[in-house]
Amino acid sequence: MEKKITAMKSQFKDHRFTPQRRLVLELFLENREQHLSAEELYQKSREKGEEIGLATIYRTLELLEELGLLQKMNFGDGRSRYELVAMDKPDRHQHHHHHLICLECGRILEVEEDLLTRLEKVVEEKHGFQIVNHYLQFFGYCPDCRDTGKGRKKKRA
Amino acid sequence: MEKKITAMKSQFKDHRFTPQRRLVLELFLENREQHLSAEELYQKSREKGEEIGLATIYRTLELLEELGLLQKMNFGDGRSRYELVAMDKPDRHQHHHHHLICLECGRILEVEEDLLTRLEKVVEEKHGFQIVNHYLQFFGYCPDCRDTGKGRKKKRA
């Protein structure tokens, strides 16, 4: 992990690499699979016994997104969530992974497929729109829920 | 328009078809191309000289979404926006149209392409996830902006 932190630190250019900013990065590295919200980062940091103010977390998230280290997401639960932008996978475009959002249990799965490059090409040619990034969510029922209580309102973990 | 209103009214089942609810529907029909927010609906209604409270607008939007007449969207500008779900185009799945969001001028264009059915199939087979709907946004530069001030911060109309 230390290695990744160092790699990310190098992105900081003229911004200071403070313990708080480092802490936020660590939390993301330790919770790769999750999509953390500001509040959750705040909780997790105090669980770790670390000091950081909520306002600082918000400011840090904004910065990290600006630096391209984080991507902001919205899953419709009233708060912004973030995830680490994969720095590994050198070449491969990094914006290509999508979310499967279960309407029953609220779980969020990830897909790596990328049949979207083709669609992007069509859109670029047909509409003259230069695509920089995309954001794709699928709503439906995950393997665990598709058989049981199909339908009904979600619970939102 | 009267015809469409009537068609929509029939969706109301045991919910009352009040003048306020009718008003909101009218506003959407009169602004097909836009993605209206609660506040914008409020503005437009007073411009029309109609009476409706903001709280009522929020409650109406919630209901209309529940009835499947509206779809809630999030374009990252801090407020929810809605658009009419196409009731025409009988058969054709209705969730298949996507947004091109210009990072320069904030304009939102729509695409009708639907090469996503194929991707959906892959996802369903590979992940056992039953897809009900999807939501796709492309970020980039629209024809007007792609040549001029490429890059820089957005202005958000």
Added chain:
DNA sequence: TTTGATGCAAATGGTTTGCATCGGG
């Protein structure tokens, strides 16, 4: 007439900001 719908104002909750203080480079 009945019960759901409305409107107002107050409450909520995520996010932002002003400002004095702190500390990374």
Added chain:
DNA sequence: CCCGATGCAAACCATTTGCATCAAA
């Protein structure tokens, strides 16, 4: 040392909610 970063509390702002009143069916 200096200026950007932090923390706290207050401010913001979209959305929600309690409650008395109103009106659609």
